[in-house]
Amino acid sequence: SVYLDYNASTPIDLRVLDAMVEVYKNNIGNADSRTHNYGESARKVVENSRKQVASLLNISPDEVFFTSGATESNNIAIQGLREYAEKNNKKHIITTAIEHKAVLETVSHLQKEGYEVDIVSPDLSGRVSIDKILDKVRDDTLLVSVMHVNNETGIIQPVNELGEALQERDVLFHTDATQSCGKLVDEVRSLKYNMLSFSAHKLMGPQGVGILVLRKKSFKLPPVNAILYGGQQEHGIRPGTIPVALTAGCGKACEIAENEYKKNNAYLHEIKEKILNELNVSGVEYHVNGDQKYCIDSTLNICIDGVSSEALMISTKQYCGLANGSACTSKSYSPSYVLGAMGISTSQIENSIRVSWGPGTTMDDVIENFRELLKIAKQIRN
Ligand code: PMP
Numbered sequence: 073s074v075y076l077d078y079n080a081s082t083p084i085d086l087r088v089l090d091a092m093v094e095v096y097k098n099n100i101g102n103a104d105s106r107t108h109n110y111g112e113s114a115r116k117v118v119e120n121s122r123k124q125v126a127s128l129l130n131i132s133p134d135e136v137f138f139t140s141g142a143t144e145s146n147n148i149a150i151q152g153l154r155e156y157a158e159k160n161n162k163k164h165i166i167t168t169a170i171e172h173k174a175v176l177e178t179v180s181h182l183q184k185e186g187y188e189v190d191i192v193s194p195d196l197s198g199r200v201s202i203d204k205i206l207d208k209v210r211d212d213t214l215l216v217s218v219m220h221v222n223n224e225t226g227i228i229q230p231v232n233e234l235g236e237a238l239q240e241r242d243v244l245f246h247t248d249a250t251q252s253c254g255k256l257v258d259e260v261r262s263l264k265y266n267m268l269s270f271s272a273h274k275l276m277g278p279q280g281v282g283i284l285v286l287r288k289k290s291f292k293l294p295p296v297n298a299i300l301y302g303g304q305q306e307h308g309i310r311p312g313t314i315p316v317a318l319t320a321g322c323g324k325a326c327e328i329a330e331n332e333y334k335k336n337n338a339y340l341h342e343i344k345e346k347i348l349n350e351l352n353v354s355g356v357e358y359h360v361n362g363d364q365k366y367c368i369d370s371t372l373n374i375c376i377d378g379v380s381s382e383a384l385m386i387s388t389k390q391y392c393g394l395a396n397g398s399a400c401t402s403k404s405y406s407p408s409y410v411l412g413a414m415g416i417s418t419s420q421i422e423n424s425i426r427v428s429w430g431p432g433t434t435m436d437d438v439i440e441n442f443r444e445l446l447k448i449a450k451q452i453r454n
Contacts, residue, residue, distance in 0.1 A: 074441040075393040078274075079223045079251060079371060079428035084321070085276035091324040092278065095317040103314045104305055114316045121323025125283055128254065128326040129268070130261040132289060137306045138319050141282035142250040143174040145269030146217075148284050148309065149246045150178045152296035153214055157187070160294075162214040168200045168229075169193040169413035170222050175248060179217070187214075193413045198227035198362030202234050206241075215244045220260065221251035224397055224410040224426055225362040226371025228256070235264035244293065250274050253283075254329030255337060255368060266293045272318070276431065277325030281318035284309070336431045340369040343429050343438060347372060350439065354446040356453070361411060361424055373411070375424040378453040384425060388448050391441040395426045 075083070095117055103118045105111025119133070126133040139145045150165070157163050167179055169191050176191075183189045190208040194200045205216060216238055221228050231247050238245045246267040249260055254275030260268075266287050273279040286296055286309070302311025329336075351358055357377040360367075376384070381396040388394070397408040407421040416424070429438070 073391055073393070074433065074437040076427045076429055076433070076438075076442075077393045077395050078430040078433070079226075079426065080395060081273045081279060082276045082430050083432050084273075084278055085325060085328055085432075087328060088277055088321045088324045092317045092321040095320045099316055101316075103316055104303070114314075117316050118314055118319050121319040124323035124327045124330075128257065128330045129285060131285060131287065135285050135287055135289065137284045137286060137309045138314060138322070139282045139284050139306075139310050140280055141273075142172070142248060142269045142271040143282075144310070145271075145282050145284035146172070146174040146246075146248055147178050148296065148299055149267040149269060150175065150182070150215065150217060151299045152309070153244070153294065154182075155297050156294040157214045162212045163187045164190070164210050164213045165215050165217070166190045166192065166205055166208045166213060167217045168205075168219070170198075170200070170224075170410045171217065171219055172223060172248060172250070175217050175219070193415075194227075196363075196415050197366065198222060198225045198414055199366055200229060202230050202237060205234060206237055209238075209241060209243055213243050215246055217246040217248070219248040219251075220263070221249075221256065221368050221371075222362075222410060223251050224408055225373045225414075226251070226368040226428070227362040228252070228259075228366045228368060231263055231265070232259065239264045242292070251368065251371075254326065254333060255340075255370060257330065257333045267296070272322035272325050275325050275329050278318050278321040281315060281322045283322070332431070337369055339431060340429065343433055343435065344369050344372060346435060346438060347427060347442060350442050350446060354443075354450070356446055356449050361414070361416060361420075370430060371426065371428045373424055373426050375416075375420050376449050376453075377423065379449045380422055380452070381425045382422070383452050384445070384449055387452065388445045391444045391448075394445075395428075396424060397426065 099114045099117050101110030101114040103114040122133045122136045125136045192200050192204050244266045247265045248269050250270045253270040268285040271282040300311050361373040411421045
């Protein structure tokens with residue numbers, strides 16, 4: 073069997089696991105305990121991890137805040153601006169129809185409280201247009217939130233130009249970079265953003281830890297408030313005992329990504345070529361959703377004619393771990409809202425699967441299992 077659902081979660085790199093085990097064994101304190109060496113040694117681990125994250129993103133360590141994951145980071149980035157929004161009467165938010173639910177549901181909640189929200193849809197390419205977003209900017213716009221890479225299609229959004237344009241207009245910009253951190257390393261480094269979110273478990277790190285970046289230095293970010301009441305951890309941005317070993321895992325995953333992303337990306341590209349080749353020689357009729365010019369090397373969203381994704385996933389469970397959308401919305405095999413927002417027809421959405429892989433994917437596993445999958449696809453079609 074081959075795991076082809078890296079966009080949902082990646083396996084942990086064993087070097088990350090080793091680093092975490094060391095911490096669990098040797099750093100037993102609370103990083104915020106000031107009265108003994110146990111606290112001090114735990115604090116050292118956390119601050120070293122923060123440096124590793126900062127180095128991957130080429131930012132300063134004091135701009136890195138540990139959270140429980142991208143969901144929480146997205147929530148803080150958006151809800152944390154409430155006080156500033158009320159005081160300055162800036163209650164207009166712009167986002168896109170293809171964001172993760174952690175953004176869409178947060179924004180929808182604020183809408184119920186009286187915020188005005190503009191949700192911009194992409195076209196068939198899977199990209200949202202910068203002009204469409206900029207057209208919506210108003211004097212009372214609080215925030216623009218646009219993801220870097222979509223988790224279902226792998227399509228890279230034009231956040232680079234968007235960030236620049238928003239900076240010129242003095243509009244705050246948040247980007248959910250969960251699917252790009254550790255992969256599009258140079259691109260993330262050059263992005264102009266005020267806030268950025270990601271989760272460690274999408275880059276071979278542990279589940280349950282993520283990052284919120286608050287860029288204080290580059291350009292004006294108002295105070296971001298915590299959304300939980302509690303202690304002063306993470307400068308009050310995220311109260312609660314810091315999970316020291318998880319931060320160590322997150323830091324190590326970032327360090328490995330920084331050292332290996334070039335090699336990894338070349339390999340991810342090879343896998344994509346292989347999968348496309350298998351599709352081409354298999355005799356199934358298919359197309360790939362989204363403009364492939366803009367697609368990350370680790371994802372393919374494939375529509376196979378006459379083959380329901382539900383049937384395919386059920387009958388190939390023992391060969392491939394696949395998805396037809398985000399794990400966060402796939403309790404049922406319901407059609408993807410991301411593909412829907414692109415204007416893809418319901419029947420095509422129902423025949424679409426998401427294939428995503430990573431550095432841990434072996435070529436032989438892919439070939440063997442994917443071939444089996446394609447055989448079954450043909451049986452279903454017939
Ligand atoms: N944003 C994106 C783009 C994602 O792909 C995910 C994970 N599916 C999240 C946010 C949420 O991450 P987590 O579940 O780790 O909080």
